[in-house]
Amino acid sequence: MSDANNRALGAYRSNFLKEVEANVEEGHWVKMCMQCGVCAGSCPLGPHWQHSPQKIFMMIRAGKRDEVLTSDSMWMCTSCYNCIVRCPRKLPITHIMHGLANYAHRLGLAPKGQPTREIAKLFWDNLVKTGRVNELKFSLAMYFKDGFGQGIKNAMAMQGVGLGLVKAKRLNPLELLGGHGCKDKAGIHKMVAKAREIEDRRKGLA
Amino acid sequence: MAKKQYAFYPGCSSQKKASADNFLRSIDVVCQKLDVQLNEIPDWNCCGASIGYGEGGELPRLVISARNLALAEKNLPGQDMVSVCPACWLATREAGERLHESDSLLAEANEALREAGLDLKNEVKSRHFVEVLIEDVGFEVMQQQVVKPLEGLKLAGYVGCQTNRPFGIVGESFENPRYLDKMVEMVGAQPMETYDQKVTCCGGALAFSEPEKSQKQIRDIVESAYDHGADMIVTPCQLCQANVEIYQSEINKKQGTRFNMPVVYYTQLMTIAYGGSATEAGLDGQFIRAEKLEKLAGK
């Protein structure tokens, strides 16, 4: 287990709600949930959520730390914002789901190999590197995330799509040699590193 | 008429030679016709989309949007910031609002921004291009420019998620927004008003990571357009456009369907109705060719 996880366990022993309030984005809203169930029927990938947002809020209050943080459910969020506009208590549910997923990821508790967790990391790394997302490098990284052999297979399966996009001038093969990017890459790197440092300090992740 | 000026945030997918390159071309035509000037924010960066949360966390994600707001404030003072991508708009507006609500977050964001030589007062308003069209230009003026009504064209208006929620267009309902249908009417085409999948999620970024699960969403969206007798789907969102257009062939392969439903942007309809060519409308950038629209353009 990670040091950050041990520290969080020590600091908030048996009070998971407090931990969420302190360390999870918009976590202070969790206690406002009145368990009406509206959000539970709102997720597009609903059948694939082992625990709906409503249930996750209940589990947080019941102190089920391991079950929540190791859950696959938050990673099923498509950021559709159905829940936010429907919740009678105006909980920013989308952000709490994102916040829980990020917290579990940073503590090293999120499920290993969870595909959305992996592409989220690839996407962010791709963006921070040049300031802009390079769609070609991002898709290639996606295909090859499961190793070289699988990567070739994935790329072949989607070859029609890739070539179609190149033909339609919507994907530029030259992107591989550089492509889109910001001028002030150095500034962006320093800025993002600073933001992460501040947040990690505040949340005990550093 | 004096041109209306805006600080323009194109976003990663609407750069030249990116996946929504064709969208950008049609936006240029629409802006010229309607005296709208979009001034690109110098050195803008990616908004983090929604999926940025996984690794980016809260402050780093807010800060990358804060950088764009700060660049707009500094280089294009007094202009509203306009995005054509719902994810860009959402991320930027959300960041602006979150930093308004919390002085301590704003102070932290500024501490990070200083590393890039910037400072945010947080006075810029972040808007979607559709808001500019509806609120600043207005349906009446937009309609006056129509020289070639798209007669006989049947369109399923697919609004999707993030143009519509959580902010949406003022005065529209989250569950049944009407503005896209009104735009279809404005260009002389026929909206499918009972198209029930108009605000269904296409799977967003999970179309990559959870293809099987998302393709069920996409199948519903396309199937209902066929059920309603639509010739094509029209959308304001780049990710909706790409997901719904590109994955049809995958769904056909796996499920034996024979989908071949074109998916276009509202600005492509407007470009043709305003007398522009198929190329000006970016119709050469379709993955599934919008033949009926091309024909209308050639008339």
Ligand code: SF4
């Ligand atoms: S809709 Fe809101 S109040 Fe109802 S269960 Fe979900 S989070 Fe709780």
Ligand code: SF4
């Ligand atoms: S934003 Fe996420 S949590 Fe909310 S309804 Fe959509 S998928 Fe569910």
